[in-house]
Amino acid sequence: MLLTYVDAIRQALAEEMRRDPAVFLLGEDIGIYGGAFKATAGLVDEFGPARVVDTPLAESAIVGAAIGAAYTGMRPVVEMQFMDFIACCFNQITNFAAKSHYRWGAPVPMVIRGPVGGGVHGGPFHSQNPEMYFAHTPGLKVVEPATARDAYGLLKSAIRDNNPVLFLEHKFLYRRVKEEIAEDGPAIPLGVAAVARPGRDLSVITYGAMVQLALETAQALAAEGVDAEVLDLRTLAPLDRGGIVATAKKTNKVLILHEDTRTGGIAGEITAILQEEAFDDLDAPILRLTSADTPVPFSPPLEAAFLPSAEGLKAALRRLARY
Numbered sequence: 001m002l003l004t005y006v007d008a009i010r011q012a013l014a015e016e017m018r019r020d021p022a023v024f025l026l027g028e029d030i031g032i033y034g035g036a037f038k039a040t041a042g043l044v045d046e047f048g049p050a051r052v053v054d055t056p057l058a059e060s061a062i063v064g065a066a067i068g069a070a071y072t073g074m075r076p077v078v079e080m081q082f083m084d085f086i087a088c089c090f091n092q093i094t095n096f097a098a099k100s101h102y103r104w105g106a107p108v109p110m111v112i113r114g115p116v117g118g119g120v121h122g123g124p125f126h127s128q129n130p131e132m133y134f135a136h137t138p139g140l141k142v143v144e145p146a147t148a149r150d151a152y153g154l155l156k157s158a159i160r161d162n163n164p165v166l167f168l169e170h171k172f173l174y175r176r177v178k179e180e181i182a183e184d185g186p187a188i189p190l191g192v193a194a195v196a197r198p199g200r201d202l203s204v205i206t207y208g209a210m211v212q213l214a215l216e217t218a219q220a221l222a223a224e225g226v227d228a229e230v231l232d233l234r235t236l237a238p239l240d241r242g243g244i245v246a247t248a249k250k251t252n253k254v255l256i257l258h259e260d261t262r263t264g265g266i267a268g269e270i271t272a273i274l275q276e277e278a279f280d281d282l283d284a285p286i287l288r289l290t291s292a293d294t295p296v297p298f299s300p301p302l303e304a305a306f307l308p309s310a311e312g313l314k315a316a317l318r319r320l321a322r323y
Contacts, residue, residue, distance in 0.1 A: 001029070001180065001181055001182070001183060002029065002178055002179070002180055002182075003148050003152070003178060003179065003181045003182075004148060004174065004175050004176075004177065004178050004213070005145075005147070005148045005151050005169070005173045005174050005175070005177050005178075005217070006169075006174040006175060007038050007148070007259065008148040008149065008151045008152035008179070008181055008185070009039050009045070009151050009152070009155060009169065010038075010039055010040065010042075010111070010216070011037065011115065011154075011183075012151070012152045012155040012156050012159075013025065013039075013040065013043060013073045013077065013154060014046065015154070015156070015183075016155075016156060016159045016160075016182055017043070017047055017051060018302055020075060020159075022073060022074050022075045023048075023051075023075045023076075023077065023159060024050075024051040024053065024069075024074060024075070024076055024077070024287075025040060025043065025075075025076075025077050025078075025079065026053040026054075026055050026062060026065065026066060026076060026078055026079075027040075027053075027054075027055055027058055027078055027080070027114075028054070028055055028056075028062075028063060028079070028081045028125045029036060029054065029081065030043075030044075030052060030053075030054060030079050031044040031049055031052050031053070031054040032044060034053075035079055035081075035082045036061075036082070036108045036115075037115060037171065037174055039079065039113075039169075039174075039259055040052060040079065040159050047066060048253030049184075050240060054171075058084065058215075058259055059068075059080065059085050059089045059297055060088050060089045060092060060156070061089075061090040061314075062089070063078060063089035063092045063093060063097075064089070064147055066078045066110050066112075066242060066315055067092060067096055067097050067108060067110060068099075068108050069110075070097075070107070070110040070133035070164075070284065071100075071106060072110070074109075075109045075110070075111075075159060076110050076111070076112065077110075077111045077113060077159060077293075078111065078112045078113070078114075079113055079114050080090065080112060080114030080115075080299035081114065082107070082111070082114065082115055082126045083114045083115060083116045083130055083168060084125050084126055084127070084128045084130065086112065086114075086130055087130070087301065090133070091139045093112070093137075093140070093166075093176065094140075094162070095136065096099070096108075096310055097110060097139070097140070097164040098137050098138065098139030098140045098164060099139055100139075101139060101162075101163060102138070102139060102149075107162040107163065108162075108163060108164045109159075109160075109161065109164075110141070110164045110165070111155070111158045111159055111161075111164075111165045111166075111167050111190055112164070112165070112166050113155070113158075113166075113167035113168075113169060113298065114145070114167075114168075114169065115169050115170070115171035115174070115313075116128065116129050116130065116168045116169065116170055116171065116208075117129055117170040117171055117172055117208065117209055117259055118129075118172075118259065118291075118296050118303055118306070118307055119209065119233075119307060120171055120172055121298065121300050122171075122298075123295070123296065123297075123298035123302060124296045124297070124298065125294035126265075128169075128296060129168075129208075129258075129259050129260040129261075129291075129302075131144060131166075131236050131266070132166060132171075132259070132264055132266060133166035133167050134237070134238040134266060135266065137161065137237075139156070140163075140164055140165075140166060140237060140321060141163060141165040141166070141235065141237055141238070141275055142165075142166045142189075142235070142236040142237040143158055143165060143167050143190060143234065143235050143237060144167075144168040144169075144207050144208040144233075144234070144307070145165065145169070145208075146173070146177075146184070146196070146207060146208055146210075146211035146212065146232050146234070147177055147179060147211075147232075147314070148177050148178055148179040148181060148207065148298045149155065149179045149181055149188075150188060150194070150234055151169065152181050152185060153186060153187050153188030153234075154187075154188045154190065154234065154311045155167060156186075156188070157186035157187040157188055157189060157190050158190065158250070158300055159262070160187065161190065162201075163297045167286050168208070168252060169264065170208045170259075171197075172209045173212070173221065175207075176212075177212065178291040182299065184289055186229070187236075190235050190238075191235045191239075191240055192234065192235070192240055192241075192243070193231055193233050193234055193235070193240035193244065194231075194232045194234055194241035195229065195231055195243075195247070196214070196215060196230040196231070197214075197215055197218055197228070197229060197230040198229055199218065199228045199229030199230070199251060200227045200229070200250070200251060201226050201227045201228060201245040201251060201253070201321055202228055202229070202251050202252075202255065202317065202320050203228070203229045203231060203250070203254045203312060203323055204228055204229070204230045204231070204251065204254075204256075204257055204282040204313075205231045205232075205233065205244060205246060205247065205250045205254060205255070205256045206230065206231070206232065206233065206256070206257040207232060207233040207234060207236065207258065207266075207271060208258075210241070210258055210259055210308065211230065211232045212309065212311070213257070213310060213313060214228075214230045214257055215223075216310065217310055217314055217317065219310040220310075220314065221314065221317055221318070222293070226317060226318070226321045228267060228317060229247055229250065229251055230241070231244070233266075235297065236266055239266075239269070239270070239273070241273055241277070245273065245274065245277045245278050247283065248274050248278040248281055249278055249281045251283045252281055252282060252283040252284070253282070253283055253287065253299040253311075253320050253321070253323065254274060254282070254286050254287070255285065255286075255287040255288070255289060255316055255317060256270050256287070256288050256289075256322055257269065257288075257289045257308060257313065258290050258308075259290070259291055259307060259308060260289065260290065261290060261291050261292065261293050261294070262288065262290040262292065262293050263293050264266060265290050266287075267271050267288040267290060268288075271286045271288070273320070283323065284320055287319070287320055289308050289312060289316050290312055291306055291307055291308060292305075292306050294306060306318065309316045
């Protein structure tokens, strides 16, 4: 089936609900309305309101109820209408869901999924990339797929995992990428990066919507004789340290690209990994290209200036290639 990114998410949800009666969905407007981005459209017709549960506008209550359900052996999948509002339930996620297994051996098989990211003029309350608040928290897994096939396969693994998983879906990708996906296809393991484009001259390490920007830019630079490898992290916690080190050892030059703001972004952690494990293989300084350290602007021209751009990435990669 040729599926968009959002269709792939819906397909994975439906198949996991058919496979396991313990899987159920809860969130704001996910039933009859089908969710703000229609990721759950039609699921209430097949599974009924007891398994596709419309909730009040109360993220803290939604996540608290999901944690309780997970404690009893259910496998809840929470939809955040926008991931920006995950801040409302930070305490439940970081102090209860993340620590339960460590504190008293209780699994918390729960997924919190929903849209992140800019590029759609959503402004500062509907465009954030909150991954690093949670990638820093032991006990949580953080996933952000870049393709429809990865969205499908990684969501299956997230639902089957016995630990809490944050599943971040870049809204810019929902209807812009499509792939052929087999019905009842395989799950994709968490924690394993993928080489989205092999190359020999330098590596771009990235994830989410920035993978598409990296691939388009690498294609453009190929005409200039620069062969860029693109490594799609796919999972931010745990990081695939082996994949990160392998691409650096292969090309000897690395740029880390992410849409999250610069200070405290995952580029700093990846840089530390490479300094510790691949320093002797590097032929140039590790570069970063990120968003600015400001809230996400609502104004389209300001948002464009805030986000990493194709021209900015080209310039950075040309500089890296010349080094």
